[in-house]
Amino acid sequence: MDFKRYGLRKEEYEAAVSALGREPNECELRILAVMWSEHCSYKSTKHLLRHFPSTGEKVVLGPGENAGIVDLGDNLGAAFKAESHNHPSAVAPYQGAATGVGGIIRDILALGARPVASMDGLFFGSPDHPVTASLSSGIVAGVGGYGNAVGVPTVGGKTVYDECYNENPLLNAFCIGLVPLDEIVSSKTARPGQLVVLLGSKTGRDGIAGAAFASVLLSDDSKANKPSIQIGDPFAEKLLIEACLELQSKKLIVSMQDMGAAGITSSSSEVAAKSGVGMILHFDRVPLRAADMEPWEIALSESQERMLLIVDPLHLGEVQAVAEKWELDCAVIGETNEEDSYTILWHGTEVASFPAALLGDGCPPRRWPSKKPEDLEKNWHFDMDSLPLPKDWNAALLALLETPSLAPKEWIYRQYDSMVQTNTVTGPGHPLSVLRIRGRDSLLALVLDADPWKCALDPHRGGAETVARTIRTLSVAGADVLGLTDCLNFPSPEVPEQYWALEECIRGMAECCEALNCPVVSGNVSLYNETPSGAICPTPVVGTVGLIPSLEVYLPSGRWKEGDRLFLAGPCNSSLGGSQYLLSLGHRQAERPLMFSPEGEADFAERARKTARMKGASSGRALAGGGLAVALAKDGAESSRGARIALPVPTRHDVVLFGEGGPRALYSVPVGKVPLFRTIWKGYPLLEIGRVEGDTLTVEGAFSLPIGELTSRWRVR
């Protein structure tokens, strides 16, 4: 059998033959090739993902389900997950992004949760590259076009521009939903003698074997892969959401699974394997868009807006009535049984049959050789004496603020409905997004972040820094951290240095998660993000969820008050390694990012939360891209207030002002609260750096800019 033609390796083919006890037929081979693709099977990363802590007192559902769920208290759970849709977005930006949003919303819905908010991680090529404008505008329009219509607000995100994403943009979609803990729908609860029901859109040839396409390098031929691109219909998705939630509230669903990668096969075999039941599917009963589709095409179609339901035969009539109300197709396509096999029939004839668990779990793991890059340490050496201090500090700060990754993203988030569902307390354009939970005091706090440059310089430190940044932001706002989801966007694992970076990034992230007690409850991996012109930087994207006890103790950023004292909480000696400042000067590989300090981070998080809870400050911002200088500029601009600042430290001012990394925050403290604030931070590096006054932002020995100029140069775009 020519297994290579379908993309299977020799050992995979042999594993299949041994599990089946015979040679697979062509239909089975095609199914196996997709189910055992990198995208579906995680064969290269499964063992690495075990490094992540995934349990904790707040974890209701960890990795392995459609999404993770954390406990919000009083029988309410938050289900969330992030997922990449990179390859499709590179080839067909609007549809790739739109279906990325649609897919993650269905993941949340599959647990019985109502999706309440989305965020997006956008990674675009250099603005000068000829295709960046069309890719970025298409992706943004796709995210908005889908999310707006389906009525799930896009409340935040992260946008990065870098030449490593030229022609290989990344689109990571995050979604969160709410579900009463006693109403969670599981994929493990099917029993023999129940019906397999397909609800939603008809099955067509769109997206056939898209998961396999996502598991190879992007090349010039990729554009010929347009048939692998799914087409989104947000209207159908909106109907599907309402129908599924109505079915769930009427307790008519035994189990539910969304159809994403590898369509019917993946969703149904997963339910069979997890529930420990057999399943027979009649593919001739699947409602089709194209009459002449073959069974393997039906098996692997990634047509959007479909859900697989397991229904008790007694409830079928009621299920059909709900489907009819929402004008959705609803077809019984199979039944569960007590066998151990997953079988596909075509007009009564068997076309494929597997042991139920083979498709999901049978793929032999894949280990790639790993090698530390030879130039890694060389890149860390940077002669700071060769870097002169800026001659014109004002120009240096303005230039930094105007770099595409730091510049305001209003042109993006204005295209997103960030307010529908009327829960958005803090929307896009802020370090974190905050949502109220109807009928409760507590607020959901969400952050999405990434730092590919530090991950490229030092994957371990960069991975830890990425996770830490999200937790710092949540802690400063006053949130308890509940858990995170991640998208691991990496280039091909087949290059030993790239595989090493993947391993090290994961280790760094895991170290930070352990130290800060932040379980990883869901996520996905996207490999092979490279084109003939190059590979992307290692890009782990982290979406972290926290809970703020009440609006009263939520500490926002950008709220300076006249006369407030400004404090830098945290050490002054950060690093320019991987900083926006050095990047903007063209030093991509220079300096080592700061070492992760588990004790320092935990100590900071504790004190930051205390500051918010005890109302010790009027405004707080964890330092991130652009360091202290950009934090000052953003807070000043948002507050429409100036400040006079002196930095009484011997460290070079460019390092203090533009350095990044480590647990640090800028606080604005009312005079009367200064003693309390100092008490909270006693024993931690703390520096009073100035006061809020007037309408000019002045740092002695560095820049001095009228706030009006800052806002007009920086805000408007």
Add this chain to the structure above:
Amino acid sequence: MKTAVVIFPGSNCDRDVICAVRETLGREVIPLWHRETALPAGTDLVILPGGFSFGDYLRSGAMAARSPVMEAVVAHGKKGGLLLGICNGFQVLTESRLLPGALLPNDSLVFHCSPCHLRVERTDTPFTNSFTPRQIVQFPIAHGEGRYFLFPDELRALEDRLGVVFRYSTPSGEISGEANPNGSVNNIAGIISEGGNILGLMPHPERVSESILGGEDGRIFWKSILSFFEKGGKSNGL
């Protein structure tokens, strides 16, 4: 006062507006599926909410305007009953010819969501009687097709009969191009029917009906409607 909120397939602000009216006024609000052919008995106010009815794959609101429920809604409006269309609901009202004009794609050609300042041009309507004349309020907008358009002679007639209720303005109340988020003629954000009982507007009062969401100007809007009925105003619908 009894309110019915129509839900079309693809409506997505129905729950928001139901909550805003219920929580601000504490009065009865009934969700009404689009396939219904009659309004609940005693309905005083019908609201057509925002969203993407039927996906808005045709002209926005065009499909919804032909939904079964619309016959009863049109009859309610024609008899003088209070009828309110917000965003997609406004589009349904123009598609139903209950209000003049059309809502075209924004001049930027992209979806636009942001807070917006509006100047209240009429305070003698059932929907705006609790605002002060020329009050500047903040309601957000979120639409891709909100550019109000009317041919010049009809526009003149609309202006002459003081049919414009809300205009996009600067924070200080100037009606300028800079304040116009979508290219609407004369900065028009909301208009009322000749009978004074049918209002359509693109901005979302339901999104600023609680301080936690960043504004409470929408409460004045809902309270105006309640005050209209409490002062003996009649909705002459079915």
